[in-house]
Amino acid sequence: MGVRLDNRQYNTSARAENRWRWNWNIWGKRVPNGGRIVNVIPNLGKAMRRNKDMHILVTSGYYDFATPFFGAENALAEVDILKDRVHYTYYEAGHMMYVHEPSRVQFLDDIRTFIKQYDHQ
Numbered sequence: 001m002g003v004r005l006d007n008r009q010y011n012t013s014a015r016a017e018n019r020w021r022w023n024w025n026i027w028g029k030r031v032p033n034g035g036r037i038v039n040v041i042p043n044l045g046k047a048m049r050r051n052k053d054m055h056i057l058v059t060s061g062y063y064d065f066a067t068p069f070f071g072a073e074n075a076l077a078e079v080d081i082l083k084d085r086v087h088y089t090y091y092e093a094g095h096m097m098y099v100h101e102p103s104r105v106q107f108l109d110d111i112r113t114f115i116k117q118y119d120h121q
Helices: 041-050 071-075 101-118
Strands: 002-005 008-011 056-061 086-091
Touching: 056 071, 056 101, 086 101
Parallel strands: 056 086
Antiparallel strands: 002 008
């Protein structure tokens, strides 16, 4: 569904575009299971092993109806992920924690702290 803003079309979803066709290929290769999901966790693990300074911040809302709660933890529990460099934060909000003011403030503070803590430049 799209809405008009300042004489421009703003689509609230990619599906609002009539020509929209999701490309489930990764680097030109067909993905298994017919493309219902794309698992990039192995690539993330490879990147973490190549870059010793790479850390990941996972932010989750407790009341997220768009993605399953604990889905990120489950996916990132795979063998190739360096678990000591994955950091989790949780918010009293849903999928878009930034629309809940207390969560938005905490979210921004968590991102700033994460960047300052792991910025080695």
